[in-house]
Amino acid sequence: MFKIPFLDLPPLRGATGTVRLPGSKSISNRVLLLAALSEGKTFVRDLLASDDTAVMLDALRTLGCGVWREGDAVVIDGLGGKLRAKEAQLFLGNAGTAMRPLTAALAVLAATQGGSFEVSGVPRMHERPIGDLVDALRGLGCAIDDLGNAGYPPLRLRGPSALALDAPVKVRGDVSSQFLTALLLALPLVAERDIRIEVIGELISKPYIEITLALLARFGIAVKREGWEAFIIPAGSRYVSPGEVFVEGDASSASYFVGLGAIAATGTPIRIEGVGSESLQGDVRFIEAAAAMGAEVKTGPNWLEVRRGAWPLKGITLDCNHIPDAAMTLTVMALYADGPTTLTNIASWRVKETDRIAAMATELRKLGATVDEGPDWIRVEPLKDWKAASIHTYDDHRVAMCFSLAAFNGLVTENTVPVRILEPHCVAKTFPDYFETLFGVVTANAADIPVITIDGPTASGKGTLADEVGKALGFEVLDSGALYRVTGLAARRAGLDLDNGDAVAAIVPTLKLSFRDGHVFLGDEDVSARLRAEATGLLASQVAAHAQVRQALNQLQLDFRRLPGLVADGRDMGTAIFPDATLKVFLTASAATRAERRHKQLISKGISANINSLREDLEARDERDKNRSASPLTPAQDAQLLDNSALTIEASVDQVLGWWQQRRPF
Ligand SMILES: Nc1ncnc2c1ncn2[C@@H]1O[C@H](COP(=O)(O)OP(=O)(O)OP(=O)(O)O)[C@@H](O)[C@H]1O
Ligand SMILES: Nc1ccn([C@@H]2O[C@H](COP(=O)(O)O)[C@@H](O)[C@H]2O)c(=O)n1
Numbered sequence: 262m263f264k265i266p267f268l269d270l271p272p273l274r275g276a277t278g279t280v281r282l283p284g285s286k287s288i289s290n291r292v293l294l295l296a297a298l299s300e301g302k303t304f305v306r307d308l309l310a311s312d313d314t315a316v317m318l319d320a321l322r323t324l325g326c327g328v329w330r331e332g333d334a335v336v337i338d339g340l341g342g343k344l345r346a347k348e349a350q351l352f353l354g355n356a357g358t359a360m361r362p363l364t365a366a367l368a369v370l371a372a373t374q375g376g377s378f379e380v381s382g383v384p385r386m387h388e389r390p391i392g393d394l395v396d397a398l399r400g401l402g403c404a405i406d407d408l409g410n411a412g413y414p415p416l417r418l419r420g421p422s423a424l425a426l427d428a429p430v431k432v433r434g435d436v437s438s439q440f441l442t443a444l445l446l447a448l449p450l451v452a453e454r455d456i457r458i459e460v461i462g463e464l465i466s467k468p469y470i471e472i473t474l475a476l477l478a479r480f481g482i483a484v485k486r487e488g489w490e491a492f493i494i495p496a497g498s499r500y501v502s503p504g505e506v507f508v509e510g511d512a513s514s515a516s517y518f519v520g521l522g523a524i525a526a527t528g529t530p531i532r533i534e535g536v537g538s539e540s541l542q543g544d545v546r547f548i549e550a551a552a553a554m555g556a557e558v559k560t561g562p563n564w565l566e567v568r569r570g571a572w573p574l575k576g577i578t579l580d581c582n583h584i585p586d587a588a589m590t591l592t593v594m595a596l597y598a599d600g601p602t603t604l605t606n607i608a609s610w611r612v613k614e615t616d617r618i619a620a621m622a623t624e625l626r627k628l629g630a631t632v633d634e635g636p637d638w639i640r641v642e643p644l645k646d647w648k649a650a651s652i653h654t655y656d657d658h659r660v661a662m663c664f665s666l667a668a669f670n671g672l673v674t675e676n677t678v679p680v681r682i683l684e685p686h687c688v689a690k691t692f693p694d695y696f697e698t699l700f701g702v703v704t705a706n707a708a709d710i711p712v713i714t715i716d717g718p719t720a721s722g723k724g725t726l727a728d729e730v731g732k733a734l735g736f737e738v739l740d741s742g743a744l745y746r747v748t749g750l751a752a753r754r755a756g757l758d759l760d761n762g763d764a765v766a767a768i769v770p771t772l773k774l775s776f777r778d779g780h781v782f783l784g785d786e787d788v789s790a791r792l793r794a795e796a797t798g799l800l801a802s803q804v805a806a807h808a809q810v811r812q813a814l815n816q817l818q819l820d821f822r823r824l825p826g827l828v829a830d831g832r833d834m835g836t837a838i839f840p841d842a843t844l845k846v847f848l849t850a851s852a853a854t855r856a857e858r859r860h861k862q863l864i865s866k867g868i869s870a871n872i873n874s875l876r877e878d879l880e881a882r883d884e885r886d887k888n889r890s891a892s893p894l895t896p897a898q899d900a901q902l903l904d905n906s907a908l909t910i911e912a913s914v915d916q917v918l919g920w921w922q923q924r925r926p927f
Contacts, residue, residue: 266684271824285508288508289305458492464490517665521702745810
């Protein structure tokens with residue numbers, strides 16, 4: 262996951278490959294609660310690992326459920342409908358799929374078995390309405406205290422209190438379908454007689470109720486229904502664990518890759534695994550909307566394949582009540598259409614993680630789009646004149662994921678712009694590795710992928726600076742010195758004459774090099790520590806003098822230019838390997854300072870060293886690097902010079918990030 266303040270997406274051009282979706286959030290949290298309410302163990306497989314499921318799992322543990330991992334399954338040892346903890350404070354983050362059903366379940370359990378439970382969340386959760394559910398539960402006889410504003414969390418659920426189950430339980434269905442879901446999940450716990458739930462108003466997001474009913478059936482509860490107006494939980498209903506449940510992929514998360522296929526998969530389609538024609542989730546019908554906009558979609562039982570059909574996409578007008586979450590993706594696809602796209606019946610967007618109608622309209626306008634909005638609709642015009650924009654994400658995972666599709670603007674304009682996604686880690690709510698997954702299936706022109714080069718003499722702090730800048734920007738890092746070091750080491754082990762450039766260059770293609778978790782492997786051997794030895798640095802500087810060796814390592818270095826960007830450190834990054842780099846830094850420090858730092862570095866690793874001979878070695882290495890004919894160490898003409906002799910690491914990093922920001926269009 263990119264845990265950084267912003268992630269810059271360079272212009273993207275194409276898409277191809279296969280995506281395996283994370284588990285559905287809606288199914289995951291329902292299954293966890295159902296398993297917790299059932300008797301016995303449930304093995305939950307393919308569970309979504311995300312913020313929303315983490316808060317649900319924490320809550321279940323606090324309530325006394327057994328929760329543990331066994332292989333690839335999360336095992337829930339359920340309560341069998343009997344409270345083990347009679348008091349608890351549950352923090353539920355911004356997870357509506359935890360807050361609403363747990364409120365209902367704990368309200369009826371406290372009523373029948375006694376207890377006191379407080380449920381709370383992040384500030385935004387305290388702005389998301391729950392009053393209709395609370396009213397329904399109070400109507401039933403549950404004792405619920407408002408601990409903040411009436412109608413919103415936080416709440417206290419107390420008992421015992423008498424429940425009146427003979428009259429129908431009435432609940433509004435036109436604000437959030439989660440209120441009805443919450444009652445459907447909670448009331449089987451007290452179904453000594455038939456319990457009738459009546460929906461007031463037009464029920465929205467019906468597909469989510471279908472998920473609830475299907476999962477209830479898997480846990481032994483056969484709800485009868487009269488259209489979408491009334492639901493009857495039969496007397497004697499009792500939760501029975503099915504033993505094992507597989508969570509299907511998240512259909513709402515699929516929408517970004519369906520959109521991606523429609524926009525950018527011009528050759529082979531994007532294959533999306535985990536949802537398909539047999540999916541329980543209503544959001545899978547997003548493919549119909551995408552097809553109406555021109556996508557070519559094929560489906561299998563649990564997969565989708567999507568490629569570009571009509572181009573530009575076709576503007577559509579669509580009632581999106583049945584796909585409330587996935588439909589947000591259409592607003593960004595609309596930028597690539599031939600006419601306006603109007604989405605209607607989406608009032609529920611206003612009470613989600615943020616006011617999503619306002620959020621999408623505001624951020625689309627930053628890109629230059631013309632957007633109109635009403636209480637329950639949004640209209641987006643196609644965009645020709647794109648502006649580079651810093652997209653605020655409102656702690657809403659879907660806003661962040663939707664706007665990644667804006668990075669394909671180069672497919673409709675000559676004046677391509679990058680897109681900055683602020684707080685990209687908000688995707689942790691449902692899809693922690695969203696951006697990594699995206700980068701695995703999209704293509705960009707190498708020239709569009711930004712590079713920062715950091716060159717300079719030995720021990721000036723290049724590697725340290727490159728790592729920190731890479732971390733701050735979410736960029737790949739290339740330690741090009743490691744490639745020369747590994748070549749020198751392999752040449753020495755092979756008994757080669759290090760002055761024979763051709764012979765040393767010839768072993769480069771035979772090196773079985775891999776880079777994993779910051780370690781360098783030669784075949785199966787982790788050579789990282791060996792590479793950092795001073796003696797290996799000297800071998801490196803000997804082999805690095807040969808033009809043939811440099812040529813042999815050229816492509817290997819270019820291959821590090823990967824999304825979303827690269828920080829490359831070495832001696833010739835800015836002058837020879839990445840001459841088009843957006844920012845070039847030449848980092849120096851006095852020889853005395855560098856020798857002192859290297860000395861400290863070695864001592865801290867338990868390696869004894871003499872500061873004077875270290876200084877002699879590094880000066881000798883610098884001389885060789887500066888005076889060789891092949892790509893000598895010298896600042897690129899357009900490099901920023903940074904002498905960090907008197908700077909802390911943090912100050913050097915801030916300086917480079919400052920220069921970087923000056924070169925950005927945001
Ligand atoms: N600005 C700084 N202030 C103090 N110490 C620093 C600074 N920058 C780097 N160092 C320290 O100096 C040592 C050498 O840094 P580093 O290994 O990053 O240098 P390098 O230029 O990559 O070296 P090499 O050329 O051998 O690859 C490290 O221990 C690092 O923590
Ligand atoms: N781009 C580069 C990087 C390194 N070298 C040579 O390798 C030696 C070791 O490099 P470190 O950065 O790991 O110390 C270095 O002394 C150079 O001779 C190079 O030529 N070009």
